[in-house]
Amino acid sequence: MNDRPLLRIALPNKGSLAEATQAMLREAGYAQRSDSKDLVLLDEANGVEFYYLRPRDIAVYVGERTLDLGFTGRDMLLDSGADAEEVLALGFGGTRFRFAAPAASGWTVANLAGQRIATSYSGLLGAYLERQGVSARLIKLDGAVESAVRLGVADAIADVVETGSTLKRAGLEVFGEPILASEAILIQPRGAQEPAGLGLLLRRLAGVMTARNYKMVDYNIAADKLEVAASVTPGIDSPTVSPLAREGWFAVRAMIPAKQAPLIMDELWEVGAEGILVTDIAACRL
Ligand SMILES: Nc1ncnc2c1ncn2[C@@H]1O[C@H](COP(=O)(O)OP(=O)(O)OP(=O)(O)O)[C@@H](O)[C@H]1O
Ligand SMILES: O=P(O)(O)OC[C@H]1O[C@H](OP(=O)(O)OP(=O)(O)O)[C@H](O)[C@@H]1O
Numbered sequence: 001m002n003d004r005p006l007l008r009i010a011l012p013n014k015g016s017l018a019e020a021t022q023a024m025l026r027e028a029g030y031a032q033r034s035d036s037k038d039l040v041l042l043d044e045a046n047g048v049e050f051y052y053l054r055p056r057d058i059a060v061y062v063g064e065r066t067l068d069l070g071f072t073g074r075d076m077l078l079d080s081g082a083d084a085e086e087v088l089a090l091g092f093g094g095t096r097f098r099f100a101a102p103a104a105s106g107w108t109v110a111n112l113a114g115q116r117i118a119t120s121y122s123g124l125l126g127a128y129l130e131r132q133g134v135s136a137r138l139i140k141l142d143g144a145v146e147s148a149v150r151l152g153v154a155d156a157i158a159d160v161v162e163t164g165s166t167l168k169r170a171g172l173e174v175f176g177e178p179i180l181a182s183e184a185i186l187i188q189p190r191g192a193q194e195p196a197g198l199g200l201l202l203r204r205l206a207g208v209m210t211a212r213n214y215k216m217v218d219y220n221i222a223a224d225k226l227e228v229a230a231s232v233t234p235g236i237d238s239p240t241v242s243p244l245a246r247e248g249w250f251a252v253r254a255m256i257p258a259k260q261a262p263l264i265m266d267e268l269w270e271v272g273a274e275g276i277l278v279t280d281i282a283a284c285r286l
């Protein structure tokens with residue numbers, strides 16, 4: 001290990017983002033705790049100390065400049081009002097923060113004036129209602145907000161929606177525009193100087209996201225069809241084209257968006273490509 005100060009990073013100790021965050025850091029080459037009761041883990045080789053904290057508290061620690069960086073949800077950062085800012089969106093933990101009310105009750109955001117709205121994100125909701133010029137009474141709950149209407153504590157709710165199945169089970173339906181599109185993010189104290197080690201962490205995280213979002217395609221193609229085939233697989237910069245021992249044929253290799261792989265394989269087949277292989281990318285730095 002070199003002698004720069006340890007980078008101190010907060011991670012969710014439980015909840016929806018905890019496992020996926022730890023999986024991403026492992027993929028990026030960092031050590032993670034093996035016992036879910038551990039509060040701190042020192043990754044000496046990478047010069048990082050990980051602190052496992054309640055997801056809701058992470059923005060607070062980072063905003064108070066107690067820790068250099070934190071992994072949390074965008075909704076949690078904004079709700080906290082902490083003096084921290086988003087550095088990188090991580091491509092997982094995607095949710096929407098939305099209003100909901102009993103199904104088919106015809107609610108609009110304007111109707112919320114003077115009503116009771118239950119939420120566990122009162123900072124986020126309060127700021128949104130203020131921007132909309134709607135004055136309502138916020139009922140602050142810790143969780144299981146979907147039950148608040150049935151139990152008569154609120155007229156509507158504002159909560160995190162992923163699949164929508166919790167709302168459905170409670171007989172509720174979303175209304176109005178989504179208040180926020182959230183996902184897991186990396187945060188730092190607002191305006192902080194870049195701590196040593198952040199550049200490396202960002203490169204590694206970007207590498208994990210690229211490896212998850214792209215695949216590698218290899219195929220053989222005759223010279224007269226190379227240009228068309230290469231336009232189907234332009235790669236990030238440009239495809240790698242190598243001559244084959246077989247006269248007038250080339251081997252082509254390029255990265256392709258993982259979601260489009262089946263379609264691209266079909267198109268290459270139509271163009272006349274042979275030996276089309278798609279493989280996962282285990283890791284990368286671009
Ligand atoms: N299916 C999901 N349900 C809830 N939150 C999710 C889901 N998927 C991703 N998230 C994100 O995870 C974060 C919420 O985490 P968690 O569920 O641990 O919070 P919480 O239950 O409110 O926290 P706490 O346990 O501290 O009260 C938010 O950023 C949210 O957008
Ligand atoms: O749209 P869905 O896929 O159903 O997911 C969203 C639900 O999951 C979360 O609850 P969580 O399990 O975190 O419990 P909590 O309400 O006690 O925080 C969130 O608060 C919603 O209730």
Ligand SMILES: [Mg+2]
Nearest residue numbers: 015016143144
């Ligand atoms: Mg929760």
